[in-house]
Every structure is written in structure tokens, then in C-alpha cells.
Amino acid sequence: MSVADTTMLAWAYLSRVAEPPSRELAALVGQVGPVEAAERIRRGAVGSELARHTEARRDIDVSAADLRLLASRGGRLITSDDPEWPVLAFAAFGGAGASRPDCRPPLVLWALGPAHLDEVAERATAIVGTRAATSYGELVAADLSGGLAEHDVAVVSGGAYGIDGVAHRAALAAAGITVAVLAGGIDIAYPAGHSALLHRIGTHGLLVTEYPPGVRPARYRFLTRNRLVAALAGATVVVEAGLRSGAANTAAWARLLGRPVAAVPGPVTSAASAGCHVLLRGGAELVTRADEVIELVGRVGELAQDPPRPVTPLDGLSVAERQVYEALPGRGVLTVDQIAVASGLAPAQVFGPLALLEVAGLAERRDGSWRITRAR
Amino acid sequence: MSVADTTMLAWAYLSRVAEPPSRELAALVGQVGPVEAAERIRRGAVGSELARHTEARRDIDVSAADLRLLASRGGRLITSDDPEWPVLAFAAFGGAGASRPDCRPPLVLWALGPAHLDEVAERATAIVGTRAATSYGELVAADLSGGLAEHDVAVVSGGAYGIDGVAHRAALAAAGITVAVLAGGIDIAYPAGHSALLHRIGTHGLLVTEYPPGVRPARYRFLTRNRLVAALAGATVVVEAGLRSGAANTAAWARLLGRPVAAVPGPVTSAASAGCHVLLRGGAELVTRADEVIELVGRVGELAQDPPRPVTPLDGLSVAERQVYEALPGRGVLTVDQIAVASGLAPAQVFGPLALLEVAGLAERRDGSWRITRAR
Numbered sequence: 101m102s103v104a105d106t107t108m109l110a111w112a113y114l115s116r117v118a119e120p121p122s123r124e125l126a127a128l129v130g131q132v133g134p135v136e137a138a139e140r141i142r143r144g145a146v147g148s149e150l151a152r153h154t155e156a157r158r159d160i161d162v163s164a165a166d167l168r169l170l171a172s173r174g175g176r177l178i179t180s181d182d183p184e185w186p187v188l189a190f191a192a193f194g195g196a197g198a199s200r201p202d203c204r205p206p207l208v209l210w211a212l213g214p215a216h217l218d219e220v221a222e223r224a225t226a227i228v229g230t231r232a233a234t235s236y237g238e239l240v241a242a243d244l245s246g247g248l249a250e251h252d253v254a255v256v257s258g259g260a261y262g263i264d265g266v267a268h269r270a271a272l273a274a275a276g277i278t279v280a281v282l283a284g285g286i287d288i289a290y291p292a293g294h295s296a297l298l299h300r301i302g303t304h305g306l307l308v309t310e311y312p313p314g315v316r317p318a319r320y321r322f323l324t325r326n327r328l329v330a331a332l333a334g335a336t337v338v339v340e341a342g343l344r345s346g347a348a349n350t351a352a353w354a355r356l357l358g359r360p361v362a363a364v365p366g367p368v369t370s371a372a373s374a375g376c377h378v379l380l381r382g383g384a385e386l387v388t389r390a391d392e393v394i395e396l397v398g399r400v401g402e403l404a405q406d407p408p409r410p411v412t413p414l415d416g417l418s419v420a421e422r423q424v425y426e427a428l429p430g431r432g433v434l435t436v437d438q439i440a441v442a443s444g445l446a447p448a449q450v451f452g453p454l455a456l457l458e459v460a461g462l463a464e465r466r467d468g469s470w471r472i473t474r475a476r
Numbered sequence: 477m478s479v480a481d482t483t484m485l486a487w488a489y490l491s492r493v494a495e496p497p498s499r500e501l502a503a504l505v506g507q508v509g510p511v512e513a514a515e516r517i518r519r520g521a522v523g524s525e526l527a528r529h530t531e532a533r534r535d536i537d538v539s540a541a542d543l544r545l546l547a548s549r550g551g552r553l554i555t556s557d558d559p560e561w562p563v564l565a566f567a568a569f570g571g572a573g574a575s576r577p578d579c580r581p582p583l584v585l586w587a588l589g590p591a592h593l594d595e596v597a598e599r600a601t602a603i604v605g606t607r608a609a610t611s612y613g614e615l616v617a618a619d620l621s622g623g624l625a626e627h628d629v630a631v632v633s634g635g636a637y638g639i640d641g642v643a644h645r646a647a648l649a650a651a652g653i654t655v656a657v658l659a660g661g662i663d664i665a666y667p668a669g670h671s672a673l674l675h676r677i678g679t680h681g682l683l684v685t686e687y688p689p690g691v692r693p694a695r696y697r698f699l700t701r702n703r704l705v706a707a708l709a710g711a712t713v714v715v716e717a718g719l720r721s722g723a724a725n726t727a728a729w730a731r732l733l734g735r736p737v738a739a740v741p742g743p744v745t746s747a748a749s750a751g752c753h754v755l756l757r758g759g760a761e762l763v764t765r766a767d768e769v770i771e772l773v774g775r776v777g778e779l780a781q782d783p784p785r786p787v788t789p790l791d792g793l794s795v796a797e798r799q800v801y802e803a804l805p806g807r808g809v810l811t812v813d814q815i816a817v818a819s820g821l822a823p824a825q826v827f828g829p830l831a832l833l834e835v836a837g838l839a840e841r842r843d844g845s846w847r848i849t850r851a852r
Contacts, residue, residue: 119799119819119820152822153820153822155816155823156813156817156820156822156823157817160817239745240744240745318799318802319790319798320795320798320799320802321802365741365742365749365753365756366741366744367742368616368740368741368765369612369615374764377764381761385757386753386757388753389744419696422695422696423694423696425695426694426696426697441532441536443532444494444532444533445495446529446532447531
């Protein structure tokens with residue numbers, strides 16, 4: 101067996117032996133490398149904390165089968181010495197949250213799909229939200245995700261029903277890149293109703309997980325997984341979230357990692373937007389369109405345009421011109437003196453504005469008196 | 477004629493002679509008092525700027541008729557030396573915006589209604605928004621305004637169709653105080669369709685305007701009026717606003733006067749909420765309920781309660797307890813060793829959590845194995 105093979109088997113073994121993320125396991129691997137770390141764990145020759153973390157599984161070694169399964173599907177194991185490892189994205193784990201035991205990069209990532217994780221992480225947004233999405237939330241998620249994909253921003257999400265699924269689908273429909281970070285093994289299609297969607301993501305985008313094959317998603321694994329969704333994206337956008345949605349957890353991770361958190365507003369009468377409004381009251385960025393999101397993750401100078409405003413012919417008028425215009429009667433006509441009284445301007449001040457209004461087609465003269473021009 | 481009568485006639489004359497707000501007129505009145513100021517303006521013995529502002533109307537004196545009309549309706553003229561003058565509220569005009577020529581308190585206020593303006597201004601919120609309100613906006617405006625009224629917060633608005641009208645009505649329905657600041661004379665019911673509503677406000681709340689009787693609303697007068705809506709309220713809440721709504725102008729006045737600006741979010745797909753979202757992206761406070769608004773205008777310590785959150789029996793669990801709970805199978809049973817493998821915990825670490833889950837009614841033992849308790 102080649103050294104490379106031995107190393108990969110060790111990584112695979114380590115990936116299963118402790119529930120991630122394990123600070124102690126990462127420390128040991130950092131010290132002695134994966135092969136020696138695996139060997140010591142098998143022998144029980146490790147510190148008491150790591151021994152406790154690995155006691156339940158250290159005698160289980162299915163690493164060869166795991167790697168065969170991965171290879172048979174065309175997948176790969178991305179390790180921290182791989183060029184595809186998103187070094188910059190994961191550097192955020194060393195920031196403000198580093199004192200938390202769970203604020204850790206993954207040990208390895210099991211990956212499937214043509215997209216390159218390091219490239220994806222350079223320009224990506226997480227679009228997350230409740231499984232109990234409303235049709236409004238689905239509409240907005242699709243709109244944002246499609247808009248991001250069209251601007252070459254990868255869409256990262258969790259593969260769940262509701263907002264996540266819509267975000268993935270809209271990115272695929274726009275021929276963009278989408279990444280699903282799973283809370284279980286790469287061979288476990290969860291939720292089952294998303295088997296076909298996850299297959300398409302693995303074919304056109306990227307499936308990644310820190311869990312070895314066969315591991316089933318569990319509630320705490322979703323929460324652990326959320327940190328990777330937040331870390332792989334330059335910003336996290338919550339589209340719809342109830343007050344207890346997991347999306348708020350992803351947003352909290354993004355904030356801990358120093359990444360912008362954005363949320364989409366919705367009706368205050370909608371429970372599915374209540375979590376978004378809590379985030380917005382807490383300082384999250386309000387976003388309504390894809391280009392406002394791109395402003396958060398895009399290149400410098402990629403600023404959102406102001407929303408288009410309706411313009412009226414009155415926009416360019418000065419204050420005096422407007423006062424005169426407003427003083428003109430809707431029906432009938434007024435003399436200059438009457439206009440002066442109505443507008444509060446001196447008669448001498450009324451002539452200039454009237455002339456301008458006439459040229460602009462807003463007012464017209466009739467036998468020395470004035471009225472508004474109708475039927476423009 | 478008494479001195480008091482003479483003074484009131486002078487105020488009424490001054491109120492009409494220059495289009496408000498006039499900095500020069502205010503300065504003259506401040507120097508020589510209203511009676512002498514009126515006298516000098518009639519003679520044309522004033523500076524050139526004020527002469528221009530008063531030239532069109534200085535020969536018109538209908539002050540006696542104006543005061544008779546006001547008295548016949550049961551109204552009153554509130555002047556700056558009246559105890560009802562809201563000194564604190566209008567002090568804001570001397571702040572950051574004072575260099576703007578239109579950032580001025582009114583010269584006088586024509587008022588009708590039982591509420592006392594000085595008391596109202598101590599605890600008031602402006603609720604404003606588009607005339608083209610949606611049913612969503614109307615629902616939220618009514619909810620906010622009714623909630624404020626129930627907590628003795630006066631609702632100030634502009635008497636217009638749409639959000640303004642709903643806000644006034646909901647405050648009246650809750651037996652609260654509502655104030656309409658008009659952009660024309662107190663005898664001009666504008667819009668005409670709100671005659672009955674304005675009559676009710678003048679009977680139970682307060683109608684105020686800086687314009688003398690007979691003056692018709694005009695576009696620039698609405699903008700000028702908006703500064704008084706913002707000044708009389710401790711905070712301004714925009715419920716729905718298109719991108720060009722006048723409500724954004726009231727919000728701009730509130731900001732200039734140093735008062736909190738809040739906005740209600742809505743669907744990003746609704747043009748009637750687009751102006752609110754622009755305000756929120758610009759730093760306005762997002763509000764969803766009346767008590768969040770009261771927090772902005774209320775007494776110290778009157779804080780909004782956190783929104784009620786659904787609670788689940790899993791909320792109090794520790795990380796290890798949750799890991800064990802998640803490892804329990806939905807169907808069938810697992811041994812302690814199997815639970816240890818599934819959860820990644822050492823077998824010795826599984827017993828404690830299992831015992832707690834059993835006591836909590838979340839897990840149950842069966843022939844030495846464990847499963848989730850169903851049908852709680």
C-alpha cells in the first residue's frame with residue numbers, strides 16, 4: 101500500500117472515530133500527522149479527554165470501505181493539505197469564536213461534484229431559511245438565488261426542504277454553482293424527498309460533509325453543520341425563519357465568524373418572517389434583491405443600484421416654481437395678482453416661474469390669465 | 477377693543493401675511509412683538525426680504541373674520557406664549573437642521589379639539605404612510621395605532637387617505653388621542669372624503685394647522701406640514717410607503733429633528749413597502765408591534781418584551797443529553813453500547829444522560845435497551 105493510500109485511510113478512520121468537531125483530535129493530528137494519530141488512538145495511547153471522545157468508536161475501522169464507496173460514486177476526500185481546502189474561508193474559525201469548543205474547521209471533508217471548494221468559497225453566499233416556507237419565501241429565495249447564480253456567486257445551503265431546496269434549485273436552473281453541506285454521510289440522501297435534488301447538486305455543483313459514509317443526520321449534527329454553511333459563504337442571507345428556525349443558528353455562526361448576516365423582510369403578520377425581523381432588529385442587513393446581496397460578497401465597487409424611482413415633470417421645479425404651479429387652479433383661470441396671493445409670492449416673483457411653467461408645458465395663458473395645462 | 481383682542485388679531489393677520497414658515501417674520505415678531513410687527517408690515521416698513529414675502533398679502537386683513545370663524549367652531553389660536561405651546565417638542569427645530577430656512581417652528585397654530593397639544597406632544601408617535609395602502613398596510617397601521625392608543629400614546633398623522641386615515645380611526649376606536657396636522661385651513665376638510673373623520677378628530681382629539689382659515693392644501697404645503705407631524709411626535713413610524721411617498725419626507729424631517737425613525741417591513745415584492753425598506757436599509761428602526769414603538773417614545777424602562785417563543789421539552793438538555801437523545805432510534809431499540817457508537821460518546825458518558833431523559837419522559841427502557849418515548 102502506498103504512503104498516500106495509508107494517509108487517506110488514516111484520515112478516513114479519524115473522520116469517524118470522534119464526533120466532529122474535536123479540538124483534541126485536531127490538536128493531535130496537528131502534532132503527529134494523521135497516520136501516527138490514528139495509530140495512537142487505536143492503541144488508546146492518547147490523553148484522557150481524547151480517549152473519552154474516541155472510546156466508543158476506536159475499534160471500528162471501516163475506512164477502506166468508506167473510501168471505496170466514495171470512489172465508486174466519483175467523490176473525493178478533501179484534507180487540510182489539499183489545494184482545494186478553503187484555507188481563507190476556514191481561517192475565520194480562528195477569530196472571535198475561537199474560545200468555543202465547537203468553533204473549529206472540519207477535520208476533513210467528504211466531497212462529491214465538479215465544483216472546486218476553494219474557488220466556490222471565494223465568491224459564495226449562503227441562502228438559508230425555514231423548512232416551513234411560505235410561497236412568498238419560496239418566491240424570494242428563488243429570485244435571490246437565481247440572481248446570485250447569474251452573477252457567478254455560488255449558493256451554499258443545507259439541502260433541506262423549504263428555503264434551502266428552493267435556493268439550490270434556482271441556482272441550478274440558472275446554470276450556477278450550488279453547494280449543499282450535509283449533516284450526514286455523502287451516501288445518505290436526507291431528506292429522502294430531496295434524493296433527486298441532491299443527486300443533481302452532486303452532478304453539477306458540490307455536496308460536502310464532514311461526516312463519513314453511513315452517518316445519519318441528527319439534530320445536533322444540523323447545528324454543527326451550520327457552522328460550515330456560514331464559513332463557506334462570504335455572507336449569510338436568511339430568507340424566511342420562524343422564531344426557532346435553524347436558520348437563526350446559521351446566522352449566529354456567520355456573525356461569530358465575522359461574516360455579514362442579512363435577512364429578507366416579510367409581512368409582520370407572517371410567523372415565517374418573525375425570525376428574520378428579530379435578526380434585522382438585531383443589526384442584520386436588510387436585503388430585498390440579489391444585487392444588494394452581491395454588494396455584501398462581491399468585489400469592491402460592485403454596488404447595488406438605487407431602486408428605480410418614478411419621475412414626474414414637477415421634479416425639476418424650484419420651490420417658487422412649484423409654489424406657483426400649486427397655486428394655479430384646476431378649473432378656471434387666475435390673474436397674476438391672484439396667483440401671487442394664492443402662492444404667497446410677490447407679483448414680481450410670479451412672472452419668472454410662470455414663464456418657465458409655460459415653456460415646460462405645465463401652465464398656459466388664456467386672455468392674460470393662467471391655468472394648468474391639461475391632457476399632457 | 478382689549479389688548480388681548482388686539483394681540484390675537486395681530487397674530488391672525490401675521491399667520492396669513494407670509495407663507496409659513498418665514499424666518500424673517502419670526503425674527504421681526506421676536507424683536508417687536510406681534511402687534512408692532514403687523515403694523516410695520518402693513519406700512520411696508522420692513523426689510524427687503526420680509527417685504528417681498530409679505531407684498532402679495534399685506535393689504536389683505538381678514539383676521540377678525542378668521543377669529544370669528546375659529547370661535548364659532550369652538551377652536552382656539554395657540555401662540556408661542558400660550559401654556560399649550562409645545563415648547564420642548566418645537567425646541568428640536570433649533571438643532572441640527574437650524575441652518576435650513578424651513579426648519580422653523582410654526583408662528584401660530586390654529587387648533588380645534590379637546591386634547592391639549594403640550595400634553596399630547598409629551599407622549600406621541602407619528603404613524604404615517606402612503607395613500608395607496610394595501611390591506612396589509614391598513615391592518616398593520618390599525619394594529620399599531622390601536623396598540624399605542626391603549627398605552628396612552630397619542631397618534632399624530634396627516635389626515636390623508638390610506639395609512640394616515642387608518643391610524644386616526646384605530647386610535648379613535650381605542651378611545652385614544654389622535655392629532656391630525658392639516659396642510660390647509662381648519663375649515664377646509666381635505667381630503668373631502670375624510671370630512672366625517674376630521675370632524676371626529678376635532679371632537680375627540682385635535683386638529684391643528686399653521687394655515688389660517690380658507691387656505692387650501694397644496695403640494696408644497698404638505699411637505700411643510702410634515703415637519704410639524706415629525707416635531708409633535710417622539711418618533712415617526714412609516715407603515716407603508718412607495719419610493720416617492722410623502723411619508724419618506726416626514727421621516728426625513730424626524731431624522732433632521734433628531735427623533736427616532738421607524739418603519740414596518742413588508743413583502744419585498746410589494747411596491748407599497750419599497751420606501752420602508754429603503755428607510756430600513758438607511759438605518760431606520762424595524763418595528764413589528766406596538767410595544768416596540770412604545771420603546772422608542774415611552775418612559776425609561778418601558779421595554780418591549782421578547783416575542784413569545786415556542787418551547788420544546790428538548791430546550792433544557794445539555795449537549796451530551798441531546799446527543800444521546802438524537803442517537804435513540806425512532807423505531808426499535810438500542811443498547812447502551814450502540815447508543816455510545818451512534819452518539820460518539822463513551823459508554824460511561826451515556827448512562828447519566830439516559831437517566832435524565834428517562835426522568836424527563838423523553839426516553840424509556842425496554843429489556844435493557846432504550847428507545848424514544850412516543851405519544852407524549
